Amino acid sequence: xxxxxxxxxxxxxxxxxxxxxxxxxxxxxxxxxxxxxxxxxxxxxxxxxxxxxxxxxxxxxxxxxxxxxxxxxxxxxxxxxxxxxxxxxxxxxxxxxxxxxxxxxxxxxxxxxxxxxxxxxxxxxxxxxxxxxxxxxxxxxxxxxxxxxxxxxxxxxxxxxxxxxxxxxxxxxxxxxxxxxxxxxxxxxxxxxxxxxxxxxxxxxxxxxxxxxxxxxxxxxxx
Numbered sequence: 001x002x003x004x005x006x007x008x009x010x011x012x013x014x015x016x017x018x019x020x021x022x023x024x025x026x027x028x029x030x031x032x033x034x035x036x037x038x039x040x041x042x043x044x045x046x047x048x049x050x051x052x053x054x055x056x057x058x059x060x061x062x063x064x065x066x067x068x069x070x071x072x073x074x075x076x077x078x079x080x081x082x083x084x085x086x087x088x089x090x091x092x093x094x095x096x097x098x099x100x101x102x103x104x105x106x107x108x109x110x111x112x113x114x115x116x117x118x119x120x121x122x123x124x125x126x127x128x129x130x131x132x133x134x135x136x137x138x139x140x141x142x143x144x145x146x147x148x149x150x151x152x153x154x155x156x157x158x159x160x161x162x163x164x165x166x167x168x169x170x171x172x173x174x175x176x177x178x179x180x181x182x183x184x185x186x187x188x189x190x191x192x193x194x195x196x197x198x199x200x201x202x203x204x205x206x207x208x209x210x211x212x213x214x215x216x217x218x219x220x221x222x223x
Contacts (some may be wrong), residue, residue: 001220005169007065012125012146015063018219019126019144026129026211029177031192032202037181038188046134054132054139058107059093061128061212062117063168064147070167073209074153076114077162077199089164089201091208092117095138107143115163116154121147128211131204142208166196171213 004011066072075089092111100106108119122145131140155163170176171194180193182202193202194209201209 001172001216001223004216005071005167005172007069007071011065011071012063012123012148014219015144015146015216016125018215019128021222022215022218024129026214028207029192029210029214031177031179032207032210034182034189034191037190048132048134051134051137054137056096056103056106057094057133057138057140058096058103058110059091059140059142059208060107060111060117060122060145061091061142061208062111062122062145062147062151064150066150066165066167070169072150073166073168074115075164075166075199075201075205076155076160077164079157079159079161088203088205089199090205091142093140093142103141104143107141107145111145114156114160116156117147117151121151123147128208128215131207133204140204140208142211144212164197164199166201166209168212168216170194170196171209172216177210 004014062074063071076092078088078090092114093107094110096103096106100109104124108122111117112119124143124145126144128142133140153163176194177192178195179190180200182189182191191202192206193200194206
């Protein structure tokens with residue numbers, strides 16, 4: 001696995017094989033599921049059967065060797081004034097548009113709009129399992145893309161305040177997953193999260209990153 005994490009020769013093919021051979025559904029770490037902050041709290045319980053059909057959405061987990069050669073994923077810090085998920089850390093992505101040819105096209109379009117990555121420069125090498133997001137009722141498909149070298153990225157300032165470049169190795173270190181109290185207006189919950197560069201990564205983004213880490217670990221154990 002270290003060769004992959006260092007962005008060594010053949011890393012794109014190795015990650016593609018790991019995704020293709022991964023056991024499905026990918027084992028979900030139960031710590032990432034939101035839980036009540038305290039006994040008797042009013043954390044909503046979401047019964048998917050009570051929801052209308054989920055809206056399709058897609059996100060792009062983009063991989064490239066960073067400036068130090070380490071395999072890296074860009075994350076966005078959402079603008080604090082946005083109506084949904086303000087200030088949170090996300091992978092580039094969003095709702096499918098009727099003009100998108102596919103969910104893969106949605107992921108590439110959103111990455112271009114949010115961080116300026118040219119779609120034609122990205123090779124899609126696989127996908128992870130869909131993630132249902134109850135608060136917005138989106139069914140999110142995470143695509144894994146690759147570029148051979150660090151792309152030029154420019155945040156869309158109306159939506160993105162910062163681009164955070166996360167080394168994949170950080171997801172696999174001891175103690176990478178933390179159990180945290182997460183609060184918002186009128187609510188509290190507990191959920192697993194990652195921390196990097198002063199940012200907390202939780203929710204659907206953390207679950208997606210955890211799935212990707214699980215795929216790498218499974219491939220390494222099988223090697």
